[in-house]
Amino acid sequence: MSHIPVLLKESINSLKIKSNGIYIDATYGCGGHTKLILSKLGNYGRIYAVDCDIKTILKHKIIDDRIIYLNDNFSNLKSILNTKIGKIDGILFDLGISSFQLNNSQRGFSYMSNGPLDMRINQRTxxxxxxxxxxxxxxxxxxxxxxxxxxxxxxxxxxxxxxxxxxxxxxxxxxxxxxxxxxxxxxxxxxxxxxxxxxxxxxxNKETKELKKALKNSLKLLKKGGILSIISFHSIEDRIVKYFIKKHSILYKKSIYHKLPLTEIEINNFYKKEKKQLKIINRIFPSKKEIFKNPRSRSATLRIAEKI
Ligand SMILES: C[S@@+](CC[C@H](N)C(=O)[O-])C[C@H]1O[C@@H](n2cnc3c(N)ncnc32)[C@H](O)[C@@H]1O
CATH class of the missing domain: 1.10.150.170 (Putative methyltransferase TM0872, insert domain)
Structure with a gap:
């Protein structure tokens, strides 16, 4: 069975694609989400398609001048980080593995079919x-x-x-x-x-560590008004995403620092450092119709936040 993108319309609508915008699909997979982003991008729009699994990229590559493929871990977006800090309009994460990987018994992800005990997402590790x-x-x-x-x-x-x-x-x-x-x-x-x-x-695959690092980098990459959309599939991932968004959406009160023995300048510096960086936009679950069509979507949660 081929991979069916989860929460496709909801996640791409959340990115509010601008014709000339720059986007990152941090988990390219079989290109399902990228394809829909492309259909909304004009000639000058760009999408960085990231996946640490080279076989996935090679198998599902879409030939289009607007896509820049990066075969790397999403926590390590060095080439983007070097040039695009504060310039990205939207970043999408669709976490975990695709049906393409799960259904290939030789990858060792499936408890339903027999294969080697491999389970590496990036087979170069x-x-x-x-x-x-x-x-x-x-x-x-x-x-x-x-x-x-x-x-x-x-x-x-x-x-x-x-x-x-x-x-x-x-x-x-x-x-x-x-x-x-x-x-x-x-x-x-x-x-x-x-x-x-x-x-x-x-x-x-050090999935929790890589996700935490990637979320931090995403905050640097997004421009003001840029959107962070993350689809997670189990409570461990979702908890990391939830607390990350919460942590960066809370405005730390100046009064906290007034209780400390600090000068006014030190208080203001603290305040600047801890300022709010994200606005929570929404949390979306798949509809009954989607779960019926694609049972893999049943545990999905989409969280959306905006850089402010
Ligand atoms: C659920 S699939 C994405 C499917 C894709 N959105 C689509 O609709 O075709 C997740 C993809 O993320 C990739 N991936 C998982 N962890 C990664 C990481 N730390 N860095 C880069 N890619 C990763 C996997 O190899 C897989 O192809």
């Missing part, structure tokens, strides 16, 4: 999920399953993963999925392996 599971200690693994998967059976799953891997009984995604299913037999609503696969993928 060295460590695979198999290496991670082999080298990590049981306690740390248990913490990862709890922190990034909110997995109830984190201790038991970590114990058996380590036991099986030592006895060479854990060699592929099917082994891992079967092992977790044998521990958690009662989950009627979600696949029992969903949470653990998510946790291992997030930790292996």
């Amino acid at each position: 060295k460590e695979t999920a198999f290496n991670l599971l082999k080298n990590i200690n049981e306690k740390k693994l248990s913490e990862i399953l709890k922190k990034y998967g909110e997995e109830k059976y984190h201790k038991k799953i970590a114990y058996y993963i380590k036991k099986y891997i030592i006895h060479k009984k854990l060699n592929n995604t099917q082994d891992l999925s079967n092992l977790i299913c044998s521990i958690n037999k009662n989950n009627k609503f979600k696949h029992p392996a969903k949470r653990s696969f998510q946790a291992i993928r997030i930790f292996l």
